[in-house]
Amino acid sequence: MQIRILVTGGTFDKEYDELTGRLFFRDTHLPEMLRRGRSMLDIQLETVMMIDSLDMTDEDRAMIVTRARDCDERSVVISHGTDTMVETARALAAASIKGKTIVLTGAMVPYAFGSSDGLFNLGSALSFVQVLPPGVYVAMNGQHFRWDECRKNKATGCFETV
Amino acid sequence: MQIRILVTGGTFDKEYDELTGRLFFRDTHLPEMLRRGRSMLDIQLETVMMIDSLDMTDEDRAMIVTRARDCDERSVVISHGTDTMVETARALAAASIKGKTIVLTGAMVPYAFGSSDGLFNLGSALSFVQVLPPGVYVAMNGQHFRWDECRKNKATGCFETV
Amino acid sequence: MQIRILVTGGTFDKEYDELTGRLFFRDTHLPEMLRRGRSMLDIQLETVMMIDSLDMTDEDRAMIVTRARDCDERSVVISHGTDTMVETARALAAASIKGKTIVLTGAMVPYAFGSSDGLFNLGSALSFVQVLPPGVYVAMNGQHFRWDECRKNKATGCFETV
Amino acid sequence: MQIRILVTGGTFDKEYDELTGRLFFRDTHLPEMLRRGRSMLDIQLETVMMIDSLDMTDEDRAMIVTRARDCDERSVVISHGTDTMVETARALAAASIKGKTIVLTGAMVPYAFGSSDGLFNLGSALSFVQVLPPGVYVAMNGQHFRWDECRKNKATGCFETV
Numbered sequence: 001m002q003i004r005i006l007v008t009g010g011t012f013d014k015e016y017d018e019l020t021g022r023l024f025f026r027d028t029h030l031p032e033m034l035r036r037g038r039s040m041l042d043i044q045l046e047t048v049m050m051i052d053s054l055d056m057t058d059e060d061r062a063m064i065v066t067r068a069r070d071c072d073e074r075s076v077v078i079s080h081g082t083d084t085m086v087e088t089a090r091a092l093a094a095a096s097i098k099g100k101t102i103v104l105t106g107a108m109v110p111y112a113f114g115s116s117d118g119l120f121n122l123g124s125a126l127s128f129v130q131v132l133p134p135g136v137y138v139a140m141n142g143q144h145f146r147w148d149e150c151r152k153n154k155a156t157g158c159f160e161t162v
Numbered sequence: 163m164q165i166r167i168l169v170t171g172g173t174f175d176k177e178y179d180e181l182t183g184r185l186f187f188r189d190t191h192l193p194e195m196l197r198r199g200r201s202m203l204d205i206q207l208e209t210v211m212m213i214d215s216l217d218m219t220d221e222d223r224a225m226i227v228t229r230a231r232d233c234d235e236r237s238v239v240i241s242h243g244t245d246t247m248v249e250t251a252r253a254l255a256a257a258s259i260k261g262k263t264i265v266l267t268g269a270m271v272p273y274a275f276g277s278s279d280g281l282f283n284l285g286s287a288l289s290f291v292q293v294l295p296p297g298v299y300v301a302m303n304g305q306h307f308r309w310d311e312c313r314k315n316k317a318t319g320c321f322e323t324v
Numbered sequence: 325m326q327i328r329i330l331v332t333g334g335t336f337d338k339e340y341d342e343l344t345g346r347l348f349f350r351d352t353h354l355p356e357m358l359r360r361g362r363s364m365l366d367i368q369l370e371t372v373m374m375i376d377s378l379d380m381t382d383e384d385r386a387m388i389v390t391r392a393r394d395c396d397e398r399s400v401v402i403s404h405g406t407d408t409m410v411e412t413a414r415a416l417a418a419a420s421i422k423g424k425t426i427v428l429t430g431a432m433v434p435y436a437f438g439s440s441d442g443l444f445n446l447g448s449a450l451s452f453v454q455v456l457p458p459g460v461y462v463a464m465n466g467q468h469f470r471w472d473e474c475r476k477n478k479a480t481g482c483f484e485t486v
Numbered sequence: 487m488q489i490r491i492l493v494t495g496g497t498f499d500k501e502y503d504e505l506t507g508r509l510f511f512r513d514t515h516l517p518e519m520l521r522r523g524r525s526m527l528d529i530q531l532e533t534v535m536m537i538d539s540l541d542m543t544d545e546d547r548a549m550i551v552t553r554a555r556d557c558d559e560r561s562v563v564i565s566h567g568t569d570t571m572v573e574t575a576r577a578l579a580a581a582s583i584k585g586k587t588i589v590l591t592g593a594m595v596p597y598a599f600g601s602s603d604g605l606f607n608l609g610s611a612l613s614f615v616q617v618l619p620p621g622v623y624v625a626m627n628g629q630h631f632r633w634d635e636c637r638k639n640k641a642t643g644c645f646e647t648v
Contacts, residue, residue, distance in 0.1 A: 011342075011345060014345075016433055016434065016437055018335075018432040018433050018481055019478070019479075019481050021335060021338075021347070021376075023345070023347070033282070034304075036277060036278075036279055036282065037279050037282030037283070037286075037303075037304060038270055038279045038282075038302075038303050038304075038319070038320060039282075039303055039304040040303035040304060040305055040320050040321075040322075041303070041304040041305060052345075108200055108342040109340055109342050110340065112437060112438065112439070113340055113436060113437050113438065114436065114437065114438045114600065115198060115436070116198075117198055117199050117200045119281040119282045119285070120195070120198065120199030120200075120201075120281045120282070120284060120285035121199070121285060122282060122285065123281070123282035123283060123284065123285030123286035123289070123304065124199075124285035124286065124288065124289040125289075126286065126304050127285070127286040127287075127289035127290045127301070127304070127306070128289045128293065130305075130306070131290065131293045131294060131306075132293060139289070140200075141199075141200050141201055141202035141203070142196075142199060142200075142201040142202060142203040142285065142288050142289070143202055143203060143292075144289070144292070144293075154343070155343075157200070157342055157343050158200060158202050159202075160202075173504075173507060176507075178595055178596065178599055180497075180594040180595050180643050181640070181641075181643050183497060183500075183509070183538075185507070185509070214507075270504040271502055271504050272502065274599060274600065274601070275502055275598060275599050275600065276438065276598065276599065276600045277598070316505070317505075319504055319505050357606070358628075360601060360602075360603055360606065361603050361606030361607070361610075361627075361628060362594055362603045362606075362626075362627050362628075362643070362644060363606075363627055363628040364627035364628060364629055364644050364645075364646075365627070365628040365629060432524055439522060440522075441522055441523050441524045443605040443606045443609070444519070444522065444523030444524075444525075444605045444606070444608060444609035445523070445609060446606060446609065447605070447606035447607060447608065447609030447610035447613070447628065448523075448609035448610065448612065448613040449613075450610065450628050451609070451610040451611075451613035451614045451625070451628070451630070452613045452617065454629075454630070455614065455617045455618060455630075456617060463613070464524075465523075465524050465525055465526035465527070466520075466523060466524075466525040466526060466527040466609065466612050466613070467526055467527060467616075468613070468616070468617075481524070482524060482526050483526075484526075
């Protein structure tokens with residue numbers, strides 16, 4: 001089974017700029033994370049954008065939808081900021097992409113930090129995408145949700161069923 | 163969905179004894195790993211034993227089978243050393259436990275080390291156990307294998323289909 | 325020999341707020357760092373403030389000077405943001421505190437990040453403070469500088485002799 | 487000031503072999519540690535051997551003494567296993583090397599582990615070596631000891647004055 005990972009940025013990939021003291025984006029950490037996880041999956045990795053999901057526009061979402069629809073793989077994982085993950089999931093669902101399982105995931109803490117949940121979530125999303133039926137899902141907190149059945153709880157930082 | 167995690171030790175949980183310079187077992191790191199992963203799953207954690215899987219006897223395996231069969235949950239993840247993971251999977255399959263999805267996972271590098279694959283594998287196993295049909299599986303390297311379709315490649319440290 | 329550590333914040337102690345995605349201060353990481361370093365030094369730890377050194381006012385500096393002067397210990401390490409470390413060193417020197425060795429140190433990357441220089445700098449500052457003659461010093465990049473002989477190079481993030 | 491670091495192995499540099507599950511030596515982590523510490527010191531790094539200090543023979547010690555004596559630098563840091571660090575310090579002292587400050591240091595936990603004291607000890611040893619008068623010293627636990635005034639407490643893993 002071939003899997004496409006579409007990288008869009010989000011907390012997952014934020015780094016600390018030691019000269020300015022701010023968080024920023026450089027390259028994605030996904031290749032390093034896949035190495036650490038000893039992944040033997042057949043993965044095509046593609047960086048679509050590297051942005052904070054709060055800055056994501058409709059055009060950005062349209063581009064993600066296009067890439068998810070047009071890529072060859074039937075299993076697609078999208079790394080994404082958690083704040084608007086559900087919005088992008090909705091845009092993907094609205095596109096009615098046939099025969100593809102699409103799983104969005106992200107992290108609450110940047111991978112570059114010792115305490116990141118990123119590796120756990122990546123292992124989770126890559127597993128769900130292999131076995132869930134076609135559709136658009138969010139994989140966070142060890143769980144999976146259909147795109148229209150979840151929201152991020154801003155107070156706890158966790159995803160929950162609506 | 164309720165999930166039972168049966169802890170048996172393995173590289174996952176090895177620690178460095180700074181007085182002797184040897185690796186040893188103390189408490190399981192699973193609770194810390196679930197916290198790091200921000201898991202919101204309904205998990206019952208049970209330490210069955212804390213041993214190197216090379217030291218596992220038939221009696222040990224029988225105890226693991228008993229716990230997997232007798233626990234209330236229909237979804238069971240077993241943390242296990244990789245060297246004899248497939249043997250334990252075989253013992254579980256031989257027990258013909260009805261209606262349960264059992265997923266064994268482990269790590270090549272102890273969680274206490276910076277470079278561990280443990281968190282990735284745990285996220286993976288917990289995801290597979292929620293969606294795979296009843297049966298006994300191994301989840302390693304981002305993949306899942308039926309118990310009778312995999313082996314550990316000693317040269318690469320990776321699991322592969324037989 | 326007794327050593328006083330005055331904590332003032334700085335990058336050393338910044339943490340990632342996973343709900344807001346911003347860096348912030350909570351408790352100091354110094355006790356954890358001393359444990360990790362297996363420090364057997366006789367240390368009194370005192371949090372004077374927890375702020376970014378760019379936000380430090382003259383009143384803040386006066387308070388640091390007061391605490392450095394009034395504490396019982398003759399060896400004082402001050403954890404401090406790097407941006408205005410030299411300014412605080414100058415304020416300390418201006419106070420003409422007799423018979424005390426005062427060493428300021430900090431970090432370019434928060435201790436909570438995997439790649440922090442904090443532990444190295446702390447080991448360095450605690451060592452210099454035990455053996456340097458009375459005076460005010462900056463300990464960064466493995467080096468020590470007299471307060472009036474260094475500056476932070478904003479382009480490289482390193483301290484250098486002026 | 488130029489500093490020579492003589493690498494001899496020890497816990498500092500032990501790594502986890504994921505195929506055998508054993509600790510072993512490969513390359514020294516010193517260059518990576520110096521980068522993490524943002525060291526701006528003028529350092530010549532030389533790997534003399536990579537062994538467990540319990541396996542160190544008289545010939546090995548003679549080689550370390552030779553290198554410490556013959557190198558151009560007057561400031562020498564030696565990374566060393568803690569178990570026989572004091573023995574090597576004694577051998578160095580017996581050689582009556584004139585005009586050189588020699589500081590031995592090590593770690594209780596390998597640098598490759600998240601919880602290592604190595605970076606703290608390295609920052610400490612590199613600082614002491616710049617300011618202590620000629621002689622042979624051990625730098626551990628944030629402290630420095632003359633070679634004939636310390637021992638490792640096997641029960642606590644800490645160095646103490648005799």
